[in-house]
């Protein structure tokens with residue numbers, strides 16, 4: 001019983017208990033880089049490039065890359081944000097990876113994890129994140145709002161991830177300007193860019209920024225999601241394996257489309 005998301009959350013709760021055993025020092029919150037301000041003036045699709053060593057669906061993607069070097073290469077290629085998968089049990093990442101990425105780049109950095117407790121937000125912040133991810137499918141409404149408010153109190157920006165209409169409605173109700181549509185179903189691993197096409201009108205007519213996440217391989221894929229109003233794309237595997245990052249970014253950085261959907 002239980003899909004992969006259920007399994008991940010179960011293991012995550014054990015990690016949370018471990019994190020709570022460390023005493024934390026009270027520190028001033030760091031000054032953050034804003035992705036939302038960047039989006040407000042962007043004329044081209046924003047690229048969130050992800051450092052992703054492995055995943056439950058793909059196994060090892062590229063386990064040996066150095067996070068700092070890879071992040072610097074991403075930025076040199078034209079990435080606007082660096083995402084770092086910090087989950088260890090299923091994605092082979094760590095908060096240490098996040099810290100190293102932070103050392104290498106000035107762009108906003110997104111902590112990509114399965115956040116179920118404020119302590120993870122503390123650790124993300126201390127490790128250098130400017131943004132965090134909250135996955136609607138992993139949280140009930142109360143925790144979604146609670147964690148959202150907590151992140152804002154730490155001056156972090158939040159990407160709320162959704163996969164269907166019901167989750168999109170819940171995400172919109174928080175008032176958050178930044179909504180990610182995951183094209184990958186976290187329960188079945190099936191990838192379908194049609195998910196972005198289906199949910200885009202809801203998100204765009206509510207005046208929010210739309211990020212299309214997962215499964216992006218080619219310029220055609222980017223064109224497809226930009227056509228329905230995506231402001232940004234989040235790409236992991238394709239960039240982790242790409243032999244010529246400069247080329248990949250050059251091709252994918254296309255002008256934004258104005259969509260007026262009702």
Ligand SMILES: O=P(O)(O)OC[C@@H](O)[C@@H](O)c1c[nH]c2ccccc12
Nearest residue numbers: 182213214215216234235236237238
């Ligand atoms: O490697 P891809 O198919 O380009 O996908 C990147 C990113 O969207 C994916 O890693 C992701 C999207 N949402 C998540 C939530 C948790 C873990 C991982 C993810």
